[in-house]
Amino acid sequence: MKKQYAASLILLLALVGFAGPDSGVHKVRRYRQTHELTLLTEYMQFLAIPNVAADSANLRQTASFILGMMQKRGIKGQLLPAKTPGVPPAVYGEVRTPGAKRTIVFYAHYDGQPVNAAQWASGLSPFKPQLTSAALTHGGQFIPMMQAGETSGPDWRLYARSSSDDKAGVMAILAGYEALVQSKQRPGVNIKFFFEGEEEKGSPHLSEIVEGNRALLASDLWIICDGPVHQSGQKQVVFGARGDVNVGLTVYGPKRPLHSGHYGNWAPNPALALAQLLASMKDSTGRVTIEGFYDDVIPLTAKEQQALSRVPNLDAAIQKELSFARADGGGQNLSELINQPSLNINGMRSANVGAQAANVIPTTAEATLDLRLVLGNDWERQVAKVVSHIRRQGFFVTTQEPTDAERARYPRIVRLTPHTGYNAERTSMDLPLAQEVVVAVQRTSTQPVVQVPTSGGSLPLHVFKKINATTLTVPVANYDNNQHAENENIRLGNLWDGMETMAAIMQLK
Amino acid sequence: MKKQYAASLILLLALVGFAGPDSGVHKVRRYRQTHELTLLTEYMQFLAIPNVAADSANLRQTASFILGMMQKRGIKGQLLPAKTPGVPPAVYGEVRTPGAKRTIVFYAHYDGQPVNAAQWASGLSPFKPQLTSAALTHGGQFIPMMQAGETSGPDWRLYARSSSDDKAGVMAILAGYEALVQSKQRPGVNIKFFFEGEEEKGSPHLSEIVEGNRALLASDLWIICDGPVHQSGQKQVVFGARGDVNVGLTVYGPKRPLHSGHYGNWAPNPALALAQLLASMKDSTGRVTIEGFYDDVIPLTAKEQQALSRVPNLDAAIQKELSFARADGGGQNLSELINQPSLNINGMRSANVGAQAANVIPTTAEATLDLRLVLGNDWERQVAKVVSHIRRQGFFVTTQEPTDAERARYPRIVRLTPHTGYNAERTSMDLPLAQEVVVAVQRTSTQPVVQVPTSGGSLPLHVFKKINATTLTVPVANYDNNQHAENENIRLGNLWDGMETMAAIMQLK
Structure with missing residues (x-):
């Protein structure tokens, strides 16, 4: 099959899937629309628990909170501790789907980057989530919590540490599952949930946990829900980091x-x-x-290079938004430089x-x-x-x-x-299951899904390789989320879209 | 008179003056020795008042406290406000000496450098003065306040912001005057006291205050009591800054x-x-x-160059204490580089x-x-x-x-x-009154007084030039006082010696 033809076919299949108002995507969306207040209330409680690496008591409380989120959704959860004492445990859960042939693990991390509260904008505080009518940098105003019967605007922002990176991943996965089941649909694969508590520290004990639970974590694919979607707002499937x-x-x-x-x-x-x-x-x-x-x-393969060439180039617009006159890199574009x-x-x-x-x-x-x-x-x-x-x-x-x-x-x-580091990893773009994920994500969007060989950001993918796992990254956050810095935020439209993305992947057969 | 002969004569005169147990210096010392507890208590209260530029309420309180210190000593004090509103006032006082032919103004400043309390050593706080048995960097231990009848050790340190720079100046001047008068001696000159509240900000309103009080501040000499004595511990008279x-x-x-x-x-x-x-x-x-x-x-004069060549060179010892392998300056010594x-x-x-x-x-x-x-x-x-x-x-x-x-x-x-700055100034080493000050200071010490053409530090001497005033700097603090940084401290021996220095200058005829 010619490559361009393949790309068109994916888009076609997706648009077909997206078309009808009774499609799975729309059912998930309708469920969310009628439950926004409950979901947002839960998410704000989740964000209010401090989750920086130095604060192990609160990290344990964060893990407990996630167990509670699972329990509410009928998912049996458990903590997976590291052998090393004092390490924040991973939170694990499992849903078996009768007749399913494949198993997908959904990964996100619940720890956050360090905070310097003094650097946050007036009225914001890292662990006091605050809603705004739009990004504060674009005229957004503080708004009170939504009322019962009210619907949020897609451009509303929620400011807090980890609102994007990466409690948003935990929330999109669990709320996506909830919406799927509650809208009378069912998953097509066995689902495992795996939420890590040390990603922002470089995942120093993730190997211990993963290798100590090989059988439990057996799977066909890990979906890493972390990082931002493309700057264009288009959804992304990322093959490496x-x-x-x-x-x-x-x-x-x-x-x-x-x-x-x-x-x-x-x-x-x-x-x-x-x-x-x-x-x-x-x-x-x-x-x-x-x-x-x-x-x-190691240079990119021809297929990866071609995918790279199709990534929308928004450099000029982003540069304008970020207000600087000259980019580094001697004329190469952002996508190239990330490689x-x-x-x-x-x-x-x-x-x-x-x-x-x-x-x-x-x-x-x-x-x-x-x-x-x-x-x-x-x-x-x-x-x-x-x-x-x-x-x-x-x-x-x-x-x-x-x-x-x-x-x-x-x-x-x-x-x-001295700090511990880890190497880059890439999953082959030829992998059939990976292309099935692209199709599933495409079903949730009218815009083409961007396929990226390597994310600019980093993920401890090397750890999953140790148990021969295949990984794909499917992010949900808006690109302008200030992750890793002061004034971190999530665009609510991205959180809701992320639920649909995760639910669609859960429906793979 | 040959220069070396002149220097020897000064030392000789001073040693004669210093010799007898009933000399003025010893009377001042005995008074201090029997009043240390009272003096130290007052000084610690003085240091406990925050005095950073941003804190105008506390700067006003500091000025009031100094008025109280003067009142206790029978000196009529007053505040000299700037024309610009909100500026910390100078504190002024005056003592007329019957028959005196000359007038000397004693200057110090009561404001301090900014503080970052988090950077201070454990147990220290910028505005909670703490006594130690020696410098903390040399094995000093925290000690409680001295008891009645007890005498302090000369190497004791008192840690607080401005303990050296420059509340020490205010204290040495006022306590020196007190000791002089209380030990049944009398000043030989008319004395004026002038304590500034904006030196660490670059004295932006000192001109306003000084020029607005020309008649009040008429004098033959200003003694600027600020900065450290020589690293050797020898007393200094500094001709410029x-x-x-x-x-x-x-x-x-x-x-x-x-x-x-x-x-x-x-x-x-x-x-x-x-x-x-x-x-x-x-x-x-x-x-x-x-x-x-x-x-x-503008190059140094021959006389200044000669004075410079006589400044003890302790570079190797200081470098060792500060623990660095190579000084800047391509082989020139510290005294040269300061010029x-x-x-x-x-x-x-x-x-x-x-x-x-x-x-x-x-x-x-x-x-x-x-x-x-x-x-x-x-x-x-x-x-x-x-x-x-x-x-x-x-x-x-x-x-x-x-x-x-x-x-x-x-x-x-x-x-x-933008910041406001000011230029360097130097008083001529040929000025007779300046040499009389050197002799007076020499009387209080068995070690030769170091004469320095220019201090490495800065003082707003240009302002005094506007009212045609002559200035000499006579510092009291130990050189290793951490001034301008965390853990600022004064060696008590330096504070007490400073009282004797100031009293001796007040006895000039």
């Missing part, structure tokens, strides 16, 4: 903070040394200048700035780097390239607080904070 | 924080742009690479680091620079050199939040936060 590793850097200056007048010009300033080090890592087009950084990359390894400065800090700044020579300067990896990169090898580069800039590299002897010996010292 | 101006920089990235995976490699990172900008400002020896930065400097203009990064910040770091491309990156100036530099011209340099690095420079049109047009944008 970049790997990821963080690197923390601390540069040392004088042992105590010094008056910048009495010691300025003489005592070395660690903020300057860090600036010089970071500046040496990229050129003015944003290309990484670390030796060998772009080596090891390359990256180096990003997540944050940088030395002493204080603005009203808190004092006239001092700081004692240390810190930065956190984020390295994204593509197929072929190894996370440890990628970090080693960065370390070699730092050494070539004249720095002594240690992973401990430097000793006095080291401080006395080395003019420039970097302490590296 | 560097000028100072801060420059705030904000670099802009995408308008909202972005997921570093979905947009990394494409959306420009403002932390990198700031790092590249800062890195371009200095070379690896710390020399400023901004065009013309070292122009305009050059400087550029220091006070602080740097973009998004978050460490446990708070998230995988984002930040929206902005900020830095605060501190430029110190020497005689001949003009602060506005020095800032203009920095701005020209920033433009040459390809940045559009604005003093406002950039508009969308500017963001769309300029790939690199810096917002400059």
Whole structure:
């Protein structure tokens, strides 16, 4: 079958499926429309439970809340603890479908990125969900909770940490299942639910949990419900994800903070040394200048390249919305650049700035780097390239607080904070079940589903490979959700659409 | 008179003055020794009043407290408000000495540098003064308040914001006067007290106050009691101070924080742009690479150069204590480097680091620079050199939040936060009254007084020049006082010695 013909056929099949008002999709939608208040109330309670990595008590409470959400829907749930004590457990549930030949695991994660509440907009707080009439950046106003009988607008936003990333995944999956069953439909596959609690930490114990429950987690496919849909608003099926590793850097200056007048010009300033080090890592087009950084990359297949070429290019519009004059990457587009390894400065800090700044020579300067990896990169090898580069800039590299002897010996010292990383993975675009998922998702939308070889974001797909699982990512969140930052939000239309997407996949035979 | 002979004579005179147990110095000391508990209690109450620039209510309370300190000592005090409303007033007091031919104004400032309480060591808090048995960095332990009849140790430290900079100045002056009078001695000059409340903000309204009170402030000399004594512990008389101006920089990235995976490699990172900008400002020896930065400097006179050559060189010992392997300045010593203009990064910040770091491309990156100036530099011209340099690095420079049109047009944008600065000043080393002060200070110490042409730190001496006043700086604080930073402290021995220094100057005829 010619490729273009295949794509047209998928769209055709989907439009047929979408056509009638009594289709499965419409039944799910009608159920949701009459139950929005209940669903939204539950979701806001879910979002109100803090879920940052440092707060293990609240992570346990979040897991318990999900068990409750399952119980309400008649799903028998259980916690899957890691062997390592103190680790947030995965939440597991199962629905057997009589006669089903295949089993699909639906994955989302319930932990969230760290928060700095002071950085959130006035009136917002990470764990006090707030509804608005539209995105705050587009004139949205705070609105009260909807009333019984009222229907939400699709552009309403709900602001809270993890509202998009990735409690939205948990909610879309469980509410999608509920809508399917309550609208007198039934799943076509056996369904397993798997909700992780350490994704934003790099999933350090996911292997333990997954490998310790091989039989329980046996499946034909994992659907990873995480990340945003395409910037165009079109739904996406994503075949892989970049790997990821963080690197923390601390540069040392004088042992105590010094008056910048009495010691300025003489005592070395660690903020300057860090600036010089970071500046040496990229050129003015944003290309990484670390030796060998772009080596090891396995090129895309012809099919993947073709899929990439069909991804709508909205770069100009997004750039306009984000208000910057020149993108990095020397003219390559966003989709192309996502298929390359990256180096990003997540944050940088030395002493204080603005009203808190004092006239001092700081004692240390810190930065956190984020390295994204593509197929072929190894996370440890990628970090080693960065370390070699730092050494070539004249720095002594240690992973401990430097000793006095080291401080006395080395003019420039970097302490590296070790982080665990993982590599990129990709599922073949030739896999029949994967194409069936594309068709199912297409049935829920009048717009073509975008097929993406690799997500820019990262997911611990390598862990699933250890139990020979196949994964596909099917995201639900809006692209402008501020995930990982202050003012995270979900567009309600995306949450509701996500229910339909998940229900449609559950109806695969 | 040959210069070396002159120096020996000063030391000789001083040792004669210091010799007898009934000398003025010893009377002041004995008074202090029997009143330490009262003095320390008062000082701790004084330190407990917050005095940061943003907190005008507490600055007014600090000024009132000083009025009370004066009243207790029989000094009639008054507030000298600026014409501009809302400005912390100067606190003024006066003591006329029958038959006195000369008038000396004693200056200190009661406001403090900003605080970030989270950065202070465990158990310390900026406005809860805490006594320790020695510097915490040298094994000091927390100790309770001294009891009646007990004497403090000279190496005890008192930790609080402004404990050294510069409530110590206010305390040394007023307690020195008290000890002088209470030990049945009398001043030899008319004394005026002048305590400023905006020094750490760059004294933006000091001119208004000083010029508005020309007659009241008529004098032969101002003694500026601020800053640290020499690192050797030797007392100092300082003939000038560097000028100072801060420059705030904000670099802009995408308008909202972005997921570093979905947009990394494409959306420009403002932390990198700031790092590249800062890195371009200095070379690896710390020399400023901004065009013309070292122009305009008026060289030291032969006498000043000679004084400089006599300043004890403790660079190796200080460097060891501060634990760094290589000083900036390409081999020049600290005293020499202080006589050059400087550029220091006070602080740097973009998004978050460490446990708070998230995988984002930040929206902005900020830095605060501190430029110190020497005689001949003009602060506005020095800032203009920095701005020209920033433009040459390809940045559009604005003093406002950039508009969308500017963001769309300029790939690199810096917002400059304007600050007011002031120039350096120096008093001639040939001035007879200045040399009399050196002799008076020398009487209080068995170690030679260090004469310094220019302090590394800055003082608004230019303001006093407007009313044709002559200034000399006579500091009291220990050099390792963490002034301007967390864990600021005063060594009690320095506070007590400072009382003796101030009392001795009051006894000049």
